[in-house]
Amino acid sequence: MDGEPITEGSISFEPVGNQPIKIQSGAIIRNGRYEVPGKSGLVPGEYLVSISAQQATGTKIKTGMGEVDEVIDLIPPEYGSDSKQRITVTEKDKQKFDFTVKKP
Secondary structure: OOOOOOOEEEEEEEEEOOOOOOOOEEEEEEOOEOOOOHHHOOOOEEEEEEEEOEEEEEEEEEEOOEEEEEEEEOOOOOOOOOOOOEEEEOOOOOOOOOOOOOOO
16 A cells, blocks of 8 residues: 555455356455465456455444454545456456555
């Protein structure tokens, strides 16, 4: 994010369009890297991509179940909850998709 890899987060791929098989997939992001294994991976087609990463603020919040850490979203909505990011997966063996995310 802003030139630095996302330390920890997740990425999801949701099929869009007229794909015959609609399989959603995703992966954990660690140190800016993620991998969707081929056998459980994405079939060719177009996908909507959503990225998520959060960080604790150091503040505790009281809830009905005790105190929890307050967290903030690190990813701006245009890459996360309101993502419009798309990729097209082809039949190539391996494909690499990098995303440059800018802080909100």
